[in-house]
Amino acid sequence: MSFQTITKDGVAVVTVTNSRLDASIAPELKQVVSDVIEAGSTRIMIDLDSVQFMDSSGLGAVISSFKLTGKKGDFVICNMNESVREIFTLTHMDRLFEIYTSSDEGFARLCA
Amino acid sequence: MSFQTITKDGVAVVTVTNSRLDASIAPELKQVVSDVIEAGSTRIMIDLDSVQFMDSSGLGAVISSFKLTGKKGDFVICNMNESVREIFTLTHMDRLFEIYTSSDEGFARLCA
Amino acid sequence: MESGKINLTIESDLSQVQHVGEAVRVLSSQLELDGAMPSSVELAVVEAVNNSIEHAYASECGNTVEVSFEYDKDCLQISISDYGTPMPRKIVEMLDQSEVRMPSGHVGVDSLPESGWGVQLLKSVCHRVSYARCNRKNNLSLSFKRAAEKHPITAA
Amino acid sequence: MESGKINLTIESDLSQVQHVGEAVRVLSSQLELDGAMPSSVELAVVEAVNNSIEHAYASECGNTVEVSFEYDKDCLQISISDYGTPMPRKIVEMLDQSEVRMPSGHVGVDSLPESGWGVQLLKSVCHRVSYARCNRKNNLSLSFKRAAEKHPITAA
Numbered sequence: 107m108s109f110q111t112i113t114k115d116g117v118a119v120v121t122v123t124n125s126r127l128d129a130s131i132a133p134e135l136k137q138v139v140s141d142v143i144e145a146g147s148t149r150i151m152i153d154l155d156s157v158q159f160m161d162s163s164g165l166g167a168v169i170s171s172f173k174l175t176g177k178k179g180d181f182v183i184c185n186m187n188e189s190v191r192e193i194f195t196l197t198h199m200d201r202l203f204e205i206y207t208s209s210d211e212g213f214a215r216l217c218a
Numbered sequence: 219m220s221f222q223t224i225t226k227d228g229v230a231v232v233t234v235t236n237s238r239l240d241a242s243i244a245p246e247l248k249q250v251v252s253d254v255i256e257a258g259s260t261r262i263m264i265d266l267d268s269v270q271f272m273d274s275s276g277l278g279a280v281i282s283s284f285k286l287t288g289k290k291g292d293f294v295i296c297n298m299n300e301s302v303r304e305i306f307t308l309t310h311m312d313r314l315f316e317i318y319t320s321s322d323e324g325f326a327r328l329c330a
Numbered sequence: 331m332e333s334g335k336i337n338l339t340i341e342s343d344l345s346q347v348q349h350v351g352e353a354v355r356v357l358s359s360q361l362e363l364d365g366a367m368p369s370s371v372e373l374a375v376v377e378a379v380n381n382s383i384e385h386a387y388a389s390e391c392g393n394t395v396e397v398s399f400e401y402d403k404d405c406l407q408i409s410i411s412d413y414g415t416p417m418p419r420k421i422v423e424m425l426d427q428s429e430v431r432m433p434s435g436h437v438g439v440d441s442l443p444e445s446g447w448g449v450q451l452l453k454s455v456c457h458r459v460s461y462a463r464c465n466r467k468n469n470l471s472l473s474f475k476r477a478a479e480k481h482p483i484t485a486a
Numbered sequence: 487m488e489s490g491k492i493n494l495t496i497e498s499d500l501s502q503v504q505h506v507g508e509a510v511r512v513l514s515s516q517l518e519l520d521g522a523m524p525s526s527v528e529l530a531v532v533e534a535v536n537n538s539i540e541h542a543y544a545s546e547c548g549n550t551v552e553v554s555f556e557y558d559k560d561c562l563q564i565s566i567s568d569y570g571t572p573m574p575r576k577i578v579e580m581l582d583q584s585e586v587r588m589p590s591g592h593v594g595v596d597s598l599p600e601s602g603w604g605v606q607l608l609k610s611v612c613h614r615v616s617y618a619r620c621n622r623k624n625n626l627s628l629s630f631k632r633a634a635e636k637h638p639i640t641a642a
């Protein structure tokens with residue numbers, strides 16, 4: 107099990123439980139988010155707290171999840187470690203996503 | 219430079235500055251200790267604070283240094299990390315050597 | 331250490347790439363590099379190995395990807411090799427261009443690409459990237475500069 | 487992960503052994519092992535690789551030592567291979583004996599051996615050690631048991 111989903115107050119929190127979000131599991135993330143949206147969620151947070159390493163496939167899956175969700179304010183990411191943040195910085199995706207340093211902040215934002 | 223020697227109050231402190239005391243540098247340790255003894259030192263402390271990994275050649279070089287020094291009370295080892303201590307435990311050499319957890323204690327013992 | 335070399339080999343299976351990544355990260359953490367973190371070296375190598383598996387071998391298992399990790403006092407060179415389909419010429423040309431192209435932050439969300447980031451990321455973390463094919467072997471070579479050694483100050 | 491495999495290759499040069507050691511330590515730190523620390527796995531592999539270089543190749547550079555790191559859900563198996571002089575029969579027999587012989591602490595200092603600890607150390611940290619020679623290739627195989635997976639408690 108590489109992902110865990112909890113829905114609370116209408117917000118779906120998708121936690122990546124694997125330490126690597128790489129090409130071998132990135133397609134699963136897309137699927138998990140797509141299932142969550144199918145089930146009715148419109149506000150989504152991706153929690154990367156356990157992720158030590160992410161490659162461009164992981165980034166692609168996050169971008170795809172964002173596109174599926176549709177609106178910027180309804181999609182947030184939290185708990186990026188330094189090396190994960192680097193891939194967002196290198197690709198300038200840090201300017202595009204709403205990124206929070208804790209899940210509480212991210213969750214509060216989605217409930218606002 | 220994998221070793222550093224300082225002589226103080228008649229005690230020679232041989233510090234292994236490399237993070238690995240393995241087959242590629244173990245013969246050097248024997249040589250360093252032999253030089254120190256040739257130069258007149260009779261009390262020797264081996265400081266392993268920087269050593270993260272030791273193999274059986276490193277152990278062999280420590281045993282050889284001990285034999286060169288001659289007397290138990292005049293040869294001590296200090297600052298072993300956990301994996302270095304394991305090789306002494308596995309070979310029962312922890313029972314034979316005087317091992318101190320700090321260089322101050324080891325030094326004090328040699329000056330006593 | 332002045333110089334060293336180790337070769338790593340895995341099968342063309344995406345679930346095995348992490349082993350190369352972890353080994354490369356710990357090996358490069360022993361060398362002080364100029365402008366690259368061990369995690370960036372890992373990222374570059376993982377991107378290259380993923381590409382060998384997904385593109386050169388079209389995700390077919392049972393093939394081999396070789397990674398050679400080699401350094402001297404100035405430079406770390408990591409070569410990723412496969413025996414599959416060569417890189418298309420337009421990608422090789424892009425490797426040779428010095429600039430890195432990332433979509434700008436102003437691009438609309440819907441037009442953001444979900445793939446095609448790998449080669450750009452590679453280029454942005456390595457000092458130099460080069461590609462060659464020889465005797466059916468494709469070889470992508472990534473170089474990183476080592477930080478100049480700090481010499482101990484010697485009293486005059 | 488259920489299973490995985492990576493091969494590591496170095497030249498027969500003692501200064502290169504640390505690269506295998508570091509890679510093996512980080513790779514085994516990803517697997518929870520039963521009764522062995524990553525540092526013990528590193529120790530066993532380094533002893534075996536040193537022996538290939540010093541004994542099988544008589545410390546002659548330019549030869550190759552291969553290390554294969556392979557695991558399934560029960561077991562980690564690391565094989566160290568060389569193409570040099572085979573192990574003497576009495577050492578192979580000692581490998582097959584289950585007991586580990588270390589000199590007792592009561593032995594006189596002067597009679598303490600300065601070498602010959604490697605094979606005993608190997609045996610004391612591995613679950614099983616086996617040796618085979620086939621087509622001029624010598625292969626020393628070290629196994630470690632993986633810790634049983636902790637299954638999440640499911641409510642009845």
Ligand SMILES: Nc1ncnc2c1ncn2[C@@H]1O[C@H](COP(=O)(O)OP(=O)(O)O)[C@@H](O)[C@H]1O
Nearest residue numbers: 381382385386416417418421445446447448449
């Ligand atoms: N090793 C390779 N062999 C063949 N083609 C490759 C290789 N690496 C990259 N390519 C080609 O270059 C394109 C861009 O690669 P990349 O930037 O990594 O993005 P992605 O892999 O997500 O498509 C790939 O889609 C593929 O067509």
Ligand SMILES: Nc1ncnc2c1ncn2[C@@H]1O[C@H](COP(=O)(O)OP(=O)(O)O)[C@@H](O)[C@H]1O
Nearest residue numbers: 537538541542572573574577601602603604605
């Ligand atoms: N890979 C090998 N090939 C040939 N001979 C070996 C090999 N490994 C060990 N030996 C023999 O077994 C002996 C014991 O090895 P070991 O316990 O590692 O001690 P050391 O290497 O310090 O002598 C060696 O001295 C050597 O004669």
